[in-house]
Amino acid sequence: MPQTDWAALAKARGVGIPDADLERVVGPLRALERVFRPLALQIPSGVSPATVFRADVESGE
Amino acid sequence: MTLAEAASALRERRISSVELTRSALDRIELRNPSLNAFLAVLPEHALERAAEADRELAVGTTRGPLQGIPVAIKDVFDLRGTRTTGGGLIYENTPATGNAAVVDKLEEAGAVIVGKLNLHELAYGITSENPHFGPVRNPWNREHSAGGSSGGSGAAVAAELVFAALGTDTGGSIRIPASFCGTVGFKPTFGLVSRYGTQPLGFTLDHVGPLARTVRDAALVLNATAGPDWRDPGSTVNELTDYLPPERGSIRGIRIGIPEDWLAGDVDEEVEKAVRDGANRAASLGAEVRDVALPDLITVNTVGQVLLLCEASAIFERYTEQRNRFGADVLSLVDQGRLVPATDYINAQRLRHQLQTDFRTVWSEVDCLITPSVPITAPGLGETTIRLAGKDVPMRPLITRFSRPFNVLGLPAISVPCGLTGDGLPIGLQIAGPPFGDALVLRVAAALEDDGIRTRA
Numbered sequence: 016m017p018q019t020d021w022a023a024l025a026k027a028r029g030v031g032i033p034d035a036d037l038e039r040v041v042g043p044l045r046a047l048e049r050v051f052r053p054l055a056l057q058i059p060s061g062v063s064p065a066t067v068f069r070a071d072v073e074s075g076e
Numbered sequence: 077m078t079l080a081e082a083a084s085a086l087r088e089r090r091i092s093s094v095e096l097t098r099s100a101l102d103r104i105e106l107r108n109p110s111l112n113a114f115l116a117v118l119p120e121h122a123l124e125r126a127a128e129a130d131r132e133l134a135v136g137t138t139r140g141p142l143q144g145i146p147v148a149i150k151d152v153f154d155l156r157g158t159r160t161t162g163g164g165l166i167y168e169n170t171p172a173t174g175n176a177a178v179v180d181k182l183e184e185a186g187a188v189i190v191g192k193l194n195l196h197e198l199a200y201g202i203t204s205e206n207p208h209f210g211p212v213r214n215p216w217n218r219e220h221s222a223g224g225s226s227g228g229s230g231a232a233v234a235a236e237l238v239f240a241a242l243g244t245d246t247g248g249s250i251r252i253p254a255s256f257c258g259t260v261g262f263k264p265t266f267g268l269v270s271r272y273g274t275q276p277l278g279f280t281l282d283h284v285g286p287l288a289r290t291v292r293d294a295a296l297v298l299n300a301t302a303g304p305d306w307r308d309p310g311s312t313v314n315e316l317t318d319y320l321p322p323e324r325g326s327i328r329g330i331r332i333g334i335p336e337d338w339l340a341g342d343v344d345e346e347v348e349k350a351v352r353d354g355a356n357r358a359a360s361l362g363a364e365v366r367d368v369a370l371p372d373l374i375t376v377n378t379v380g381q382v383l384l385l386c387e388a389s390a391i392f393e394r395y396t397e398q399r400n401r402f403g404a405d406v407l408s409l410v411d412q413g414r415l416v417p418a419t420d421y422i423n424a425q426r427l428r429h430q431l432q433t434d435f436r437t438v439w440s441e442v443d444c445l446i447t448p449s450v451p452i453t454a455p456g457l458g459e460t461t462i463r464l465a466g467k468d469v470p471m472r473p474l475i476t477r478f479s480r481p482f483n484v485l486g487l488p489a490i491s492v493p494c495g496l497t498g499d500g501l502p503i504g505l506q507i508a509g510p511p512f513g514d515a516l517v518l519r520v521a522a523a524l525e526d527d528g529i530r531t532r533a
Binding site for chain 2: 028
């Protein structure tokens, strides 16, 4: 499975992460991606997210 | 003295709330400089509230067992007239214009809030080594972490500065400091306690709950703080209002699962032995203790990591131009979350849904689970890895390993002290139950506590 180039993505998105901070960001994301992406690919198409939008929610804000 | 005992002494007029509160303030003055548990002490507010409690008790106006009891709150809860720092610089000048829902409930119950407690920066970490306000130190050994993120809450209760404290728990932030500091820490079912007026970290993962000296004390605080609140979108209605375990309540016949697969990884030997001893104690009290297969631990924790990275960064992104106002570890997490695609977040929520379904099967086989609260005891301040079974293991994923799953699933979970290591550091045993099985979890924990698990031989 191809790995995301997180450093290139950060630069392309222009989120303002300095080069000096990038390695501390990229390492954990690589590790997380290696575990997470295979799990995500196995989700049956009919499974909904655990979050639900309710049209009738009370709100005073 | 426990909270319940102090409540009896107050009702019987053997002591006054002002005396209890002055005693708490004296202890804070004496011990807080070496523990750094409090960010703000509120003597005037506290003594006013204490005098009011005494006046009410004198004329027979009773508000329940928290009336007149000195407590403290993590500095993520709004308390009118004080600033809520969240342990960070980005919020340091944010004055609270009202009370958090749980603060209102504590005050309605007559509790005396004596101050606001230190924590891991923005509640986003597990050590409470706060780069802006200094580290919270563990009362059992001040060179060790108090855990986090509710480290001040754990330290304040363990050092007997207050009878109970409120914390928040997004991946273990109540149970981890409870385990490291040798107190009880309870994370209720998602939605049972309102988060209104509480600084958020992970919208779908955040829980509010008590840290206390005993299980029953924690239940008394839960009784006072639980309840529906339309202002919290996650709030749920639950009819049960009394979570206090019965005295000498039996756990005979309760089916307790030990997830052997989960215990197969990195767990300190002394911790594992203490927890297995705790399970054997439950069996000796008549519980049916058995192995149970749970969904894969790495999967649950990975889902939790993705959810938290995204939800926390959604909150903190607006502050990222002020990079020098974040500590390094929190800033790195915020940066990571800003890069995770939306599809990953949605897929993590889909996996979460699957895991919830898988867990329904578990609850047909057992009534609750026992695990370690944390696979290790409190690490030394500044440590980022720990040596287990001959290898260096990164601290952060290790420490949240058994706690985070119950945030992902929204399930009630408690950490109960179950002894000390040879080095004299506390060990925590975790009991988790099905949705709204809070009373059952507390009942099992109380039975173990009554049987002496805290001071096991």
